[in-house]
Amino acid sequence: MQPSLRHLPRALRTARQGPRAAAAAAQASLRQQPAPSRKLSTTSPAASSSVNETEISHFSALASSWWDPHGPSRPLHLMNPLRHDFIQSCLSSPPPSPSTTTTTTTTNPRYLDVGCGGGIFAESAARLATTHSVTAIDPSATILSVARAHARRDPSLTKNKLVYLNETIESLPLPLPDQDEQPGGFDIVSLFEVLEHVDYPSAFLERVGQFVRPGGWLVLSTIARTWTSWVTTNVVAEDILGVVPPGTHDWYKYINAGELREWFERKNDGGGGREGGRVWGVPRVMGVVFVPGLGWKEVRGSEKVGNYFLGVQRVA
Amino acid sequence: MDAIIRSRAAYVCRSCTRSLQRQSRRSYSSAPAQPDIYDVVCVGGGPAGLSLLTALRANPVTSHLRMALVEAQDLAKIRSWKLPPDRFSNRCSSLTPSSALFLDQIGAWSHLERDRVQAYQEMQVWDGVTGARIEFDWTPGSAPAAGTTIAYMNENLNLTSGLLSRLGELGGVSMFDNAKVERISHGEETEEMDLREWPVVHLSGGKQLSARLLVGADGANSPVRSFAGIEARGWDYNRHGVVATVELEGEGWGGDHAKIAYQRFLPTGPVAMLPLPGNYSTLVWSTTPSNASLLKSLSPKDFIAMVNAAFRLGPTDLEYMHTQGSGQAEEYSWRLEHTPFDYRAVPQTVMGVQEGTVASFPLKLRHADTYIAERVALIGDAAHTIHPLAGQGLNQGQGDVQSLAKTIEYAVSHGQDIGVTMSLEPYVSERYAANHLLLGVCDKLHKLYSVGSGPLVPLRSMGLSAVNALGPLKTFFMNQAAGNGTKVF
Numbered sequence: 001m002q003p004s005l006r007h008l009p010r011a012l013r014t015a016r017q018g019p020r021a022a023a024a025a026a027q028a029s030l031r032q033q034p035a036p037s038r039k040l041s042t043t044s045p046a047a048s049s050s051v052n053e054t055e056i057s058h059f060s061a062l063a064s065s066w067w068d069p070h071g072p073s074r075p076l077h078l079m080n081p082l083r084h085d086f087i088q089s090c091l092s093s094p095p096p097s098p099s100t101t102t103t104t105t106t107t108n109p110r111y112l113d114v115g116c117g118g119g120i121f122a123e124s125a126a127r128l129a130t131t132h133s134v135t136a137i138d139p140s141a142t143i144l145s146v147a148r149a150h151a152r153r154d155p156s157l158t159k160n161k162l163v164y165l166n167e168t169i170e171s172l173p174l175p176l177p178d179q180d181e182q183p184g185g186f187d188i189v190s191l192f193e194v195l196e197h198v199d200y201p202s203a204f205l206e207r208v209g210q211f212v213r214p215g216g217w218l219v220l221s222t223i224a225r226t227w228t229s230w231v232t233t234n235v236v237a238e239d240i241l242g243v244v245p246p247g248t249h250d251w252y253k254y255i256n257a258g259e260l261r262e263w264f265e266r267k268n269d270g271g272g273g274r275e276g277g278r279v280w281g282v283p284r285v286m287g288v289v290f291v292p293g294l295g296w297k298e299v300r301g302s303e304k305v306g307n308y309f310l311g312v313q314r315v316a
Numbered sequence: 317m318d319a320i321i322r323s324r325a326a327y328v329c330r331s332c333t334r335s336l337q338r339q340s341r342r343s344y345s346s347a348p349a350q351p352d353i354y355d356v357v358c359v360g361g362g363p364a365g366l367s368l369l370t371a372l373r374a375n376p377v378t379s380h381l382r383m384a385l386v387e388a389q390d391l392a393k394i395r396s397w398k399l400p401p402d403r404f405s406n407r408c409s410s411l412t413p414s415s416a417l418f419l420d421q422i423g424a425w426s427h428l429e430r431d432r433v434q435a436y437q438e439m440q441v442w443d444g445v446t447g448a449r450i451e452f453d454w455t456p457g458s459a460p461a462a463g464t465t466i467a468y469m470n471e472n473l474n475l476t477s478g479l480l481s482r483l484g485e486l487g488g489v490s491m492f493d494n495a496k497v498e499r500i501s502h503g504e505e506t507e508e509m510d511l512r513e514w515p516v517v518h519l520s521g522g523k524q525l526s527a528r529l530l531v532g533a534d535g536a537n538s539p540v541r542s543f544a545g546i547e548a549r550g551w552d553y554n555r556h557g558v559v560a561t562v563e564l565e566g567e568g569w570g571g572d573h574a575k576i577a578y579q580r581f582l583p584t585g586p587v588a589m590l591p592l593p594g595n596y597s598t599l600v601w602s603t604t605p606s607n608a609s610l611l612k613s614l615s616p617k618d619f620i621a622m623v624n625a626a627f628r629l630g631p632t633d634l635e636y637m638h639t640q641g642s643g644q645a646e647e648y649s650w651r652l653e654h655t656p657f658d659y660r661a662v663p664q665t666v667m668g669v670q671e672g673t674v675a676s677f678p679l680k681l682r683h684a685d686t687y688i689a690e691r692v693a694l695i696g697d698a699a700h701t702i703h704p705l706a707g708q709g710l711n712q713g714q715g716d717v718q719s720l721a722k723t724i725e726y727a728v729s730h731g732q733d734i735g736v737t738m739s740l741e742p743y744v745s746e747r748y749a750a751n752h753l754l755l756g757v758c759d760k761l762h763k764l765y766s767v768g769s770g771p772l773v774p775l776r777s778m779g780l781s782a783v784n785a786l787g788p789l790k791t792f793f794m795n796q797a798a799g800n801g802t803k804v805f
Contacts, residue, residue: 069738077738081730124731129380131731152510154528154733155353 050204051139051168055197059117060142062245066118067150072245073118076193078295079288080120083192083221083309084128086286090217090311093284108132109187112211114169115139115194119147119162123154125190126162133160135186137167169207185213185314191220196253205263209279212314219311221288224304225254257285257303257310264312281313351503351516351524354384354490355734356724358531359497359517359540361387361394363409363472364696364713365533366479367422371721373486374422377729378721384490384525386517391493395484397477401431401593404561405471406673408598409710410577410590412467418718419475427478427485428470434593435465436575440661444582444631449661466577469590469598472710496520500530500543514735515543515691529724529735530692536682538698544689550682550701555585556608557704558601558676562623563668567595569660578663580627582634585679587626589663597663599623600704607638608676614644619674620666621648627662629655679703683755687744691735693720700751712751719746 065071091109108130113122116136126134138144144166151157151164165172175184189212198204212218261283268278286309287302302308356372358365369385372378399405411419411433419425442449483489498518503511503526515530532540541548568575568591575591585602592598601611601623611622621644625634633651637644682701687694696713720743726732727739734740 069736081726081732084730123733127731127733149510152508153513155509155511 050170050198050200050207052197052199056140058245058248060140063118063140063143063146066120066143066146073120075290075296076117076120078290079221080124082288082296082298083121083190083219084124086221086309086311087188087190087217087219089286090219090284090313093313106132106187106215109216111135112186112189113137114189114191114208115197116147116164117143119150119164121190121192122147122162122164123151123157125188126157127154131161132187134162135165136162137165137169137172139166139168141166169204169211172211174210175213183214185211185216187213187216189216189218191218191222193221195220195222195255196249198253201253201255202263209267209314214314214316217311217313219309221307221309223249223254223307224256257283257287257308260310261285278315281315283310283312285310351526352384352490353382353511353526353528355381355528356383356531357386357515357517357525357527357529358384358533359386360531360533360535360538360696360698361385361389361391361476361480361493362533362535362696363475363479363710364698364717365531366476366483367419367424367714367717368531368533368695368721369489370424370479370482370486371418371422371717372724373483373488375721375725377725379486379488381724381728381734382490383488384492386495386497386519386525387491387493388496389493391480391491394473394476395480397473402596403670404432404592404596404598404673405473406559406561406598406670406675407472408469408559408590408592409472409475410467410708411470411475411714412711413465415711415714416468418714422482423485424479424482427481428474429478432471432474432593434469434575434591435467436469436577436591437464437466438570438574438576439466439579440576441579442581442661444580469577469592475710492519492523492525495523497534497539500539513690527691527735528733529740531720532692532694532698533696534698536680536697536701538694540692541684541694541698544692544694546684546686546689546692546694548682548684548701550680553585553602553679553681553703554605555602555679556605556676557679558599558603558608558611558674560599560619560623560675561592561670561673562589562597562599562620562666563670564595564597564664565667566664568664576663578627580662582626583631587623589627595667597666601626602679602704605678610638612674612676615642616669616671618642618644619669621645623666623669624648625651628652628657681755683752687716687748688737688740690737693740693743695720699747700755702755708754712754715750716743716747719743 062072066073068074069077110132111122111125111134113125113134113136116122116138119136122134122136125131136147138147144164147164151162175186177184189208191208195201195204209218264280264283267280285303287299287304288296288307288309289299289302290296290307296307303310356369358369365385365387369383372381372383416425419428440449496519498520501516501518503514503516505512511526515527517525517527517530519525530540530543532538532544534540536548538548570576577588577590579586579588582603584604584607587601587603588599590598590600601608603611611619614622622637625637625644625648629637629648629651633655637647637651640647680701681703684694684699687699695716697709699716700712702709702712723740723743723746724734726742727734732739
């Protein structure tokens with residue numbers, strides 16, 4: 001991973017061109033296949049992997065400090081409770097249309113955590129009394145060994161509750177229908193702080209969506225691509241405050257909440273649902289702001305500025 | 317006063333601890349050496365520890381946690397504690413309305429013997445050197461909506477016995493009483509799990525308890541705090557608190573419905589007379605260790621004379637009477653004739669002292685450097701020991717319990733491991749500064765009033781008189797004492 005200061009001249013170039021150029025490029029990448037200029041070759045096991053090798057090695061290098069409460073992952077630890085609050089707000093939101101029967105939410109959800117890293121979210125989801133099970137995947141074997149070792153410190157995290165798999169979303173087999181011939185899949189598929197590290201977000205989301213059972217939720221958190229987020233994540237967080245390791249973020253990969261809303265809406269246009277109807281409900285978005293010393297706080301409208309959560313229910 | 321009572325309690329029952337150790341060895345001899353795994357192991361079954369377990373069991377979010385209590389004393393004796401209505405234990409604490417409200421929320425308040433709990437509505441505080449006085453009573457319109465009660469006087473055993481009764485009703489907590497903590501170590505790594513960061517409590521008799529979260533509610537000399545390597549800093553006041561249950565000539569100047577607490581600041585320390593039901597009161601007299609041992613050695617007649625003198629005579633008279641080996645009763649009646657005072661501004665005359673209730677304990681200030689470590693949390697006296705002059709020790713512990721129970725609830729509902737410092741941080745940030753401020757205020761008050769002469773004396777009486785004259789400021793102080801004011805403390 002390149003040190004973040006290398007972004008500076010690039011950002012200044014973008015400034016001359018105007019931010020629209022960069023936004024258009026990123027939107028283009030979301031709409032179709034990635035723009036050639038952003039294409040990074042991959043040697044990961046699956047030929048069509050969304051995984052970027054430099055991203056893997058960056059996070060593998062952070063493995064040893066992943067669970068240090070005062071280490072570089074502290075902002076992630078502090079954000080974790082908000083993830084659960086956001087999921088709860090999604091699960092308790094009114095169903096999109098009362099007639100759809102498949103949208104019933106289960107009381108004992110099965111989780112799939114994509115890009116689980118050291119397992120901060122996966123462990124916490126597995127510990128909840130209501131959770132049926134958590135499957136957590138990550139392409140980095142190094143970081144998964146940290147996750148597995150850490151889970152052994154808590155006897156309540158049995159193998160029935162929490163399973164780590166060294167898989168990419170492409171290499172993970174698609175869910176099969178259950179015994180009652182109902183569509184399989186997970187009740188909650190989470191993508192926390194993952195999308196901004198993915199090279200081909202459109203193909204990636206397409207694949208991830210197939211793991212959500214009808215009625216289930218795709219929940220993600222990421223960072224909007226704005227001037228503010230460039231300054232806060234690359235310059236302030238990484239270089240000035242040092243709360244995030246240098247090189248963690250590539251601002252060009254950030255995706256805005258509006259772009260994601262459009263993406264899910266377009267998926268519905270094609271009538272991809274089983275009866276030719278909608279696939280996805282209307283996304284819910286919550287903007288959050290990191291206040292040093294206080295932690296993460298929900299701030300209405302801040303999804304347009306920086307970090308945000310997005311949850312969308314698969315209706316069919 | 318409550319501060320010390322807990323820590324002393326741990327030393328009381330040596331012989332019964334020994335006899336019950338034999339018993340526990342028998343019952344545990346078949347148990348395997350493999351430690352039992354608990355979510356919460358609480359060492360210390362005093363007011364703080366019992367309140368925490370009760371709060372966690374009473375809350376549906378945390379009630380599923382696997383919990384154990386370790387206590388050196390015989391809990392059956394505390395559970396069945398009973399005294400006749402005209403006898404009161406000498407170990408009493410003042411419970412603020414917010415502590416009482418919390419105990420009610422966790423369902424314990426109704427388990428106390430309510431006719432042994434005495435509310436008081438007025439405080440009289442004055443300077444023994446200058447006579448400057450502050451009267452704390454609710455001026456019309458200033459009383460909070462909750463009621464006019466400043467605090468409740470209650471025997472500590474009534475509280476612990478009520479908490480045990482509530483815990484018994486809730487069930488589900490493994491009780492290891494008559495159990496001595498032999499040592500605390502760390503767990504081991506096995507094929508399936510890695511418990512090298514988990515504390516393991518080794519009990520006499522061989523029982524071992526692994527703790528996701530080890531709570532130290534084990535008093536001022538907390539073994540849990542030592543295990544966690546947390547320093548407690550502070551100083552000894554070179555003062556002892558003398559306690560006794562006394563009987564007054566009546567039920568107080570205000571009658572049964574307007575009970576008054578009295579505190580007089582003497583150069584040797586404050587002396588307080590706190591109302592109990594009927595004609596009874598509890599005495600807390602902070603004084604020098606030599607004065608304390610003299611008071612304990614006196615005949616009931618002379619002891620009573622000294623207590624009456626402490627609220628009426630001048631500091632010089634008192635100093636002289638402390639040099640007498642006996643005969644204080646005669647000395648007091650002679651000196652009283654020559655001392656003008658407003659008899660309605662001091663407690664009613666003490667007529668008797670209950671047998672075996674005169675006792676004393678050393679006063680100290682201690683504050684732990686922090687309240688948490690990996691898989692460890694400290695509450696109550698294990699975290700802080702305060703001068704008893706404001707009667708806040710037990711209430712601070714209740715504040716700790718309320719905060720820690722809330723912190724654990726949040727952690728559980730968000731899937732956090734309740735033992736890691738990341739989950740426990742909110743507890744420290746909520747309680748540390750608040751406790752530190754109160755420790756400091758009580759310490760400064762003690763030091764300010766320990767001065768018998770010099771420039772501080774007129775200044776402090778000006779302070780008391782000024783506070784007395786300023787209605788709103790007084791209301792603020794009363795709200796603080798009652799625990800329903802702005803949360804400064």
